[in-house]
Amino acid sequence: MSDDLYKQNLWDKLKKFTSARIAIGRTGSSIPVHNSLEFKLAHAHARDAVYSRLDVDKLNSELTRFNLPVLNISSRASYREQYLQRPDLGRRTDDVSNEILQANKGKYDIVIVIADGLSATAINQNMIDFLASVIPMFKAAKMQLAPICLVEQGRVAIGDDIGAALNARLSLILIGERPGLSAADSMGAYITFSPKQGLTDDSRNCVSNIRPQGLPIHMAAEKIFYLIRQAFRKQLSGVQLKDDSDERYFP
Amino acid sequence: MSYRYTINNHVYRFNGLKDLLAKASPHRSGDVLAGVAAATYQELVAAQIALSNVYLKNFLNEAIIPYEFDDVTRLIIDSHDAQAFGMISHLTVGGFRDWLLRDDVDEVVLRHIALGVTPEMAAAVSKLMRNQDLIAVASKCRVITRFRNTIGLKGHFSTRLQPNHPTDDARGITASIIDGLLYGSGDAVIGINPATDSPAVTANLLNLVDELRQRFDIPVQSCVLNHVTTTIGLMENGAPVDLCFQSIGGTELTNKSFGINIKIIEEAYEAALALNRGTIGQNVMYFETGQGSALSANANHGADQQTCEARAYAIARKFNPLLVNTVVGFIGPEYLYDGKQIIRAALEDHFCGKLLGLPMGVDICYTNHAEADQDDMDNLLTLLGIAGCNFIMGIPGSDDIMLNYQSTSFHDALYIRKMLGLKPAPEFEAWLLKHDIIDDKGMLISDSRNRLLKAANL
Known part of the structure; x- marks a missing residue:
């Protein structure tokens, strides 16, 4: 029996049914080096995404095309290790940011909040294309947009502080999702009607896995626009606001 | 005081x-x-x-x-x-x-x-x-449980085969099950985390595994890890439920946040016992726990997370479970930051569970935002093997493509069995021998011309 045969499973044909790491062969009882390194590379992508930074200069310059003011906001978590261990700090804006927000208080329909979350890579790669798709829809519907807030070390709930401070009727948070081994560039979107401090996840609607190989950007934009119109119509968001476009799948 | x-x-x-x-x-x-x-x-x-x-x-x-x-x-x-x-x-x-x-x-x-x-x-x-x-x-504690095989005997080490799929696709799940069985995995349970809590999807998955088990006469039990109330409904409708699963926590409020209480678990326990599906034993419950769940539900009452975790074991031992699994690194770095903390917590949970008389297994795992990697999992696996842990997870290549975290692979279980001279559950071992998957020394047969593959016509 040649060594090569140990490394090839005879059930390779099953691979077409799943993306799970099946039929990867063995050397002795162990995973062959090729698959072992492939796994390490996927984990490296995920780790690098967790520690990636928002490309603030580039994003600020690209955001100018939307003709909206941009506010650069920070959470109370001052570095990544602290952010990872203290989610409570990532949910609150720091003192300097609070002053910036107060100075921009107005009367808005929607505030768009962009936060690094657990993958700044996801934001660096997907956010501008997404806004280019969704902002024209808001403008066509005569929705009043607040300054765009670009947040470092932010969690989802930081949109509550921001929405309340700016006096926006609804917040749309775009945030990097926790990287998996298969994708490190997933962006999530959270919609919160009447944002204020102390809300929990059941008062938000979430659209997940926004990336070219996941939920494509234009489809995500349409879905989110639909949900936001429903939220304004029903004056609520969260578990009581169903995405009717999906309901036909659950008769 | x-x-x-x-x-x-x-x-x-x-x-x-x-x-x-x-x-x-x-x-x-x-x-x-x-x-x-x-x-x-x-x-x-x-x-x-x-x-x-x-x-x-x-x-x-x-x-x-x-x-x-x-x-x-x-x-x-x-x-x-x-x-x-x-x-x-x-x-x-x-x-x-x-x-x-x-x-x-x-x-x-x-x-x-x-x-x-x-x-x-x-x-x-x-x-x-x-x-x-x-x-x-x-390592001095032995907790032995039975359903269709015997788990926890000295010198034996079992695995839960975890063949998850992001859309619960029947063929995808079957492919992972066959892969696992051919690596000698699955004697603790073939346990699927469903992507939805839909009773119809779960019933299909239960029937799928049950047919596979009967067709090849495999001495194992299956479980779809739904909310216990969903499982109660499935049992009422005659689905082939072997084990009832539920996540439990160490305070009443934690369990309330899971949508359960002790009475609901009691109801599920009685219903599963009444089905009488175990052939050599009637340990019908499968519980999962993990440090941090109480705080995460804002229900820790100022108690530390390890004490809350141990309190959950009081619920588990009331219902004579087949398996108790602490999913140690799943919750994330805000509860267990790095490999050192994950390893310590796993050893504490395993010790406390065993001391209280529970059949403890450990999901040796981490998420991508924790300061941990597969080397930490190797360390923990080796320590738990020596500690006499009843079972670990077996996941294709350690990568759960539905829950998006990393655990232990089929290969990892083979490693620890080989290093410490441990064997699968005896009934399952006999089945692996009969089907030419392992030889009498417990080593995988390299050309894999076994009956399972032949019958599956691959």
Whole structure:
């Protein structure tokens, strides 16, 4: 029996049914080096995404095309290790940011909040294309947009502080999702009607896995626009606001 | 009652057992997040010294969470076995640690006292133990359970085959099951985490695994890890449910956040027993736990996360489970930050569970935002193998493509079995031999011309 045969499973044909790491062969009882390194590379992508930074200069310059003011906001978590261990700090804006927000208080329909979350890579790669798709829809519907807030070390709930401070009727948070081994560039979107401090996840609607190989950007934009119109119509968001476009799948 | 200890004229005061237990806990991010951790290394050791002088009897008189407010506390107090406690009732927590390590305190003695030990006593003594103590005492405990095979025997080591798929695709799940079986995995349970909680999808998956099991006469049990109320409905409708699964926590409010209470679990337990599907035993429950769940539900009452975790085991042992699995690194770095904290927590959970008489397994795992990698999992796997852990997870290439975290692979289980001379559950081992998957030395047969593959026509 040649060594090569140990490394090839005879059930390779099953691979077409799943993306799970099946039929990867063995050397002795162990995973062959090729698959072992492939796994390490996927984990490296995920780790690098967790520690990636928002490309603030580039994003600020690209955001100018939307003709909206941009506010650069920070959470109370001052570095990544602290952010990872203290989610409570990532949910609150720091003192300097609070002053910036107060100075921009107005009367808005929607505030768009962009936060690094657990993958700044996801934001660096997907956010501008997404806004280019969704902002024209808001403008066509005569929705009043607040300054765009670009947040470092932010969690989802930081949109509550921001929405309340700016006096926006609804917040749309775009945030990097926790990287998996298969994708490190997933962006999530959270919609919160009447944002204020102390809300929990059941008062938000979430659209997940926004990336070219996941939920494509234009489809995500349409879905989110639909949900936001429903939220304004029903004056609520969260578990009581169903995405009717999906309901036909659950008769 | 207040506790105190003085070091270099600094008096450390601890406001009751709850505070003392929290301050005596080896450092972890979740206790810092909760605001209950010791502020300095010296305070931590002061708390441990103060705790070592507390009598075990005190734990019967001072509840961590009041009896009136919490059904887990009521269960702990009402089910305490005073006779079993007799042998250790004179001991302090420190004395208990030394007693547990004595050579004449063996498997038989430990089984005798199990029902006299409360979760808080187990948590307390674990806080005074080094990792090697946790391993040494746990390895003396044997907890053996049965359904269609025997799990937990000395010299044996089992795996839960976890063939998850992001859309619950039947062919995708089957492919992972066949892969696992051909690597000798699945004797603890073939357990699927469904992507949805839909009863129809679950019924399909249950039928799929049941047909596979019957067609190849595999001595294993299956489980789809739904919410227990979904499983109750499925049992009423005649679905082939072997094991009832539920996640449980150590406080009434935690369980409320899971949408359950002890009564609902009781109902599921009775229904599963009535199905009488086990061939050699009737351990019909499968529980999962994990440090941090109480704080995450805002339901920890100021208690540290390891004490809350141990309290969940009181619920588990009421229902004679086949499997209890602490999913140690799944919850994320705000509770267990890095490999060191994950390893410590896993050894504590395994020790506390075994001491209380539970068939403990560990999902040796981490998420991508934790400071951990597969090397940490290898370390933990090796330690748990020595500690006599009943089972671990078997996941294709360690990568769960539905839950998006990393655990142990089929290969990892083969590694630890080979290193420590451990075998699968005996009934499953006989099946693997019969189907030419392993040889009589327990090694995989390399050309894999076994009957399973032939029958599957691959």
